[in-house]
Amino acid sequence: xxxxxxxxxxxxxxxxxxxxxxxxxxxxxxxxxxxxxxxxxxxxxxxxxxxxxxxxxxxxxxxxxxxxxxxxxxxxxxxxxxxxxxxxxxxxxxxxxxxxxxxxxxxxxxxxxxxxxxxxxxxxxxxxxxxxxxxxxxxxxxxxxxxxxxxxxxxxxxxxxxxxxxxxxxxxxxxxxxxxxxxx
Numbered sequence: 001x002x003x004x005x006x007x008x009x010x011x012x013x014x015x016x017x018x019x020x021x022x023x024x025x026x027x028x029x030x031x032x033x034x035x036x037x038x039x040x041x042x043x044x045x046x047x048x049x050x051x052x053x054x055x056x057x058x059x060x061x062x063x064x065x066x067x068x069x070x071x072x073x074x075x076x077x078x079x080x081x082x083x084x085x086x087x088x089x090x091x092x093x094x095x096x097x098x099x100x101x102x103x104x105x106x107x108x109x110x111x112x113x114x115x116x117x118x119x120x121x122x123x124x125x126x127x128x129x130x131x132x133x134x135x136x137x138x139x140x141x142x143x144x145x146x147x148x149x150x151x152x153x154x155x156x157x158x159x160x161x162x163x164x165x166x167x168x169x170x171x172x173x174x175x176x177x178x179x180x181x182x183x184x
Contacts, residue, residue: 004147005138011097013076015087020072020079024063027075028055034078045070092132098125099151122159130154 021027031041038056042049045067054060063071091097100123133150 004134004144004151007099008097008134008138008147009076011091012084012087013079015083016080017083018080020075024061024068024071025055025058027071028052030075031071031078032056044074088135092128092135094128095131096126096128097131097134098123099155122155124155124159126154126158130158 021030028041031044032038032052035041035044038049038052042052045052047067051060055063062068102119102121130150130153133154134147137146137150
């Protein structure tokens with residue numbers, strides 16, 4: 001997954017009303033129930049069907065680190081889909097999304113301005129239309145580059161141009177070396 005995509009997922013997961021299953025056995029049982037059997041879970045996690053059955057019966061309790069990471073990721077992607085959908089809908093319609101980022105930001109501007117990119121720490125509340133665009137792009141399987149473009153466009157409009165009140169000649173914002181977090 002991508003850095004921005006992971007940030008969006010983490011923001012949505014903060015809306016969960018119940019904690020995800022913690023033990024490997026509970027996670028496996030949840031996935032078996034969601035996917036309707038041990039065979040699809042085994043294929044998804046790239047393990048044998050017998051291994052899944054052993055986790056379900058608590059005969060194996062501690063997965064290898066790679067399997068534990070895949071297991072946790074798959075459970076979190078499927079956990080509380082209605083809560084996840086409501087959180088995305090709220091962010092896309094009324095709430096917006098907050099981006100807290102430390103990134104290298106630069107921009108293309110007319111000659112004579114200081115367009116040198118530099119590391120900045122910004123906390124910016126993005127309006128609902130940008131949250132909607134980010135979630136829509138993520139749902140359609142957009143890569144990190146596309147999500148970065150949308151986030152850069154949002155920062156250009158909201159932070160640098162203040163909704164059209166300043167820096168009107170600003171052409172493009174470059175958004176790289178990202179360390180970020182999102183919040184709904």
